[in-house]
Amino acid sequence: MIQFALRCDDDHRFESWFKSSEAFDKLHKAGLVTCIICGSSKVEKALMAPKVRDSRSQRPAETPSIQEQALAALRKQIEQNSEYVGMNFAREARDIKDGIAPERSIYGEARPDEAKKLIEDGVPVTPLPFVPGRKSN
Known part of the structure; x- marks a missing residue:
């Protein structure tokens, strides 16, 4: 599973999980990736920094967005x-x-x-x- 940051043509930003990068590409090409806010199918991947945590640090879990x-x-x-x-x-x-x-x-x-x-x-x-x-x- 891979998580992508996404953005629609109305600049709504959201994240979604996909089985693979290829799965995202296939769904996107078929028009099945839509904005969770407005429903637009004009969705593109947005710039996203990977979430990497040092296994030695024990930070508390983040509050859900x-x-x-x-x-x-x-x-x-x-x-x-x-x-x-x-x-x-x-x-x-x-x-x-x-x-x-x-x-x-x-x-x-x-x-x-x-x-x-x-x-x-x-x-x-x-x-x-x-x-x-x-x-x-």
């Missing part, structure tokens, strides 16, 4: 008010739109090509600014 707090609150709201459908997200979202499955809020995971196809077909979806936690029994 306002953006980190907002992301945590958003994640909590989504997890409490939506159903996690895992890798079945694309199928479930399409079934809901087509009236095959009951209408409800869902979240999960989809490959970039699946997400792009949903958007092209008018299925209302948006990428989350965090990786969903996988739920198990």
